Amino acid sequence: MRTSRGDHTTHTDFHAPARRDRTAPHTRPRTRPRTRPGTRRGTRLLTTLGALTLALAMTLAITPSASATGWQPRFGHYVALGDSYTSGPLVPLPKPTAPLGCARSTTNYPTILAAQTHVGSFRDVSCGGAATGHMTEPQRTPLGTNPPQLDALRPGTDLVTLGIGGNDEGVFGDLVGICPGLRDENPSGSPCRDHFTEAGTDTLAEAVARTGERVGAVLDEIAAASPRATVLVVGYPRITPAPGTGVTCPDVLPFADGDLAWADDIETALNDELRTASENHGASFVDMYPASYGHDACAGLQAWIQGKDTNPLVAMSYHPNAAGMYGVATEIRRTLSAGN
Template sequence: MRHQILAAAVALPLVLGASPASAAQPGAHYAALGDSYAAGVAAGSYDKASGDCHRSARSYPALWAAEHHPAAFLSVACSGAATQHVIRDQLPRVPADSTLVTLTVGGNDLDFATAAAACLQPLTTDARCDRALDESERLLREELPGNLEQTYRAVSAAAPAARVVVTGYPHLLETGTTCWVGTDARRARFNALTDRLDELIQRQADKQGFRFADVRSPFSGHGVCARSGEEWITRIVLTSIWESFHPTPEGQARGYLPNVSAAAAE
């Protein structure tokens, strides 16, 4: 997710494909797809060649590749990507012989960045937050189910022999704490929307025969406003606003990577 997002869904033809078959092996051909959470925004160590996609050497795909030494590794994840961008811009670059594909997408389809700005910045109002979350919930009900189904079928068609692991999103915020980032009620509603998003992603992944990596549990207690102070989500970054509310290097390494690795090895 980033500060400027193309949230409008684009009608694209469904592409039917076979279910993934093979497991990730040491000689895997690995392709990573998705949005800023897969690119590693806010983790630093960006590949200059990736430009505004801001792909990081500390992202969970890069960490998995460094740990498992696949025969081939390609990340085309990009900040701001929604499902339409995965289909249009990323999948054409995925080798047909890929044996492992990971994907994090869906947040930008709900305009999460706008909701975060409306709910979590200082001086914003409850009415503004409610309007933004109402719209995100509408998109989740009316548009995202079809967008995810279309995307997952396209992934299967592009890499028919691949094991596909799709990830959810963590709770960005802790509740029950005194914190200047939003009100407790706003944080709770934002997390509830994340739960509904993750549940939808998991249902659609199960239908397509994909593995689902649920990262909410490892991130629990490490969101913004954590009592421990050990936050794995960045707060508002004024000097690079596009990094706000994204996983830190610790969040990528300890929140995303273990669950993705486990799902890839099943």
């Protein structure tokens, strides 16, 4: 996902067609969290995430290989494709694989999934800032070039996860790069939505509506390269609080109140495009919205998404942290189990 158009450093991803029911059973609105450096709560947050990261790292380290146990894995060759919501920039610990500009982490969801499901072999070619075009074209980063991600596929590949779409046409970069700066104009309104509305048309919603077709084309390429593969398209988890909860946290997620709901509409529309592409091109969709209810950037110690401030010990701004990566891996496993 990214923070500005044309910037190929690690960034994020993400009209509004008919909205699906995105609300969970009624819960009491959460109190706005306030985590400040030096406070006991801030210390507890780092301690909690640090412990989780250590536990995940130990899980990966002690998981026995298929060859060591004689157990035959369900999947022989797993390939992970995607953008920074897959690669996990700054989620401890980084994976020293080329190119370094892709910012892959050893606790991103593909690595967790590969360890938990005991796949025979595993390749993670995800890269921060990737768009659908980088599935078939090289991606240049400040620290090297990532080959076309689909080059990692082979005829015997039998598991593929794809997390892509938010960087297409700079949608996510526009959201996180422009909306926070407009909040002061109208904190209770929707100045960012107004900024991207031209002649009554929501330009970001229109951009999202064009993304599904490109994702569908990528899925066709995957099917041609690896015809036996189980393919899962991974949706984006919630960044903003669920509409109707009344939750805001301008010190963490500095969007105007109306723009929080609008940003949720944009992300929901993107996920709907990914779902439709999956259904039309023979893939399964991993819906992260229900699973991430109550884990948005405003959720304090329960957050799966980092807020506006990058923390080199936790995650890049507006990106999943270690808990979020574990949550995505869990939901993928649930989807795989349901398909049995």
